[in-house]
Amino acid sequence: MTVATIDVRDLLGRPGASRELPISGTLEGLGSELARVPDDAPIQGELLLESVVEGILVSGRLEGTMTLRCARCLADFEQPFRVEVHELFTERPDDESDEYPLDPELGIDPDQMFRDAIGVELPFSPLCRPDCQGLCEICGGNRNLGECPGHEQIDPRFAVLSDLLPALAELEVGDADDTTADDPHGRN
Ligand SMILES: [Zn+2]
Numbered sequence: 001m002t003v004a005t006i007d008v009r010d011l012l013g014r015p016g017a018s019r020e021l022p023i024s025g026t027l028e029g030l031g032s033e034l035a036r037v038p039d040d041a042p043i044q045g046e047l048l049l050e051s052v053v054e055g056i057l058v059s060g061r062l063e064g065t066m067t068l069r070c071a072r073c074l075a076d077f078e079q080p081f082r083v084e085v086h087e088l089f090t091e092r093p094d095d096e097s098d099e100y101p102l103d104p105e106l107g108i109d110p111d112q113m114f115r116d117a118i119g120v121e122l123p124f125s126p127l128c129r130p131d132c133q134g135l136c137e138i139c140g141g142n143r144n145l146g147e148c149p150g151h152e153q154i155d156p157r158f159a160v161l162s163d164l165l166p167a168l169a170e171l172e173v174g175d176a177d178d179t180t181a182d183d184p185h186g187r188n
């Protein structure tokens, strides 16, 4: 995070004391190829730092914009996000709970808390819209944009049958020809 570590020496050891802190910065390398917060995308918010016996309680909200890629049609699109945080920073974080480390001299680094809070908001399989038609498996066209001419998709299990269809059609035509041909011959 480009936001510096938060100095909390003014709050430590003074349970009940609190102060607000505006947040503005970026996070690098957050997300996956399908869902990410770009390295240069601004993240803003407001935190409330509260001194408690165990350490510093940090609560507030973060806002920003995530860049998503539709899992069906691969179109890139942006989506705003807003997440709430409510976490305890303490000198001796309990591995069993979700506490974050606090250094009495250096303060608290909110980077990991931000990553955790925003990370769970990143969709696993983003869709540009709930009824996205995706890409055509045959021609690769974007069906949302009508790029696919709408040819029939043939189930591979029936592909053998479809190969036989032209042959069957020829047989029928042949029969018809034979019938019309037979009649004159029959009369002759
Ligand atoms: Zn889509």
Ligand SMILES: [Zn+2]
Pocket: 136, 137, 138, 139, 140, 141, 147, 148, 149, 150, 151
């Ligand atoms: Zn197509």
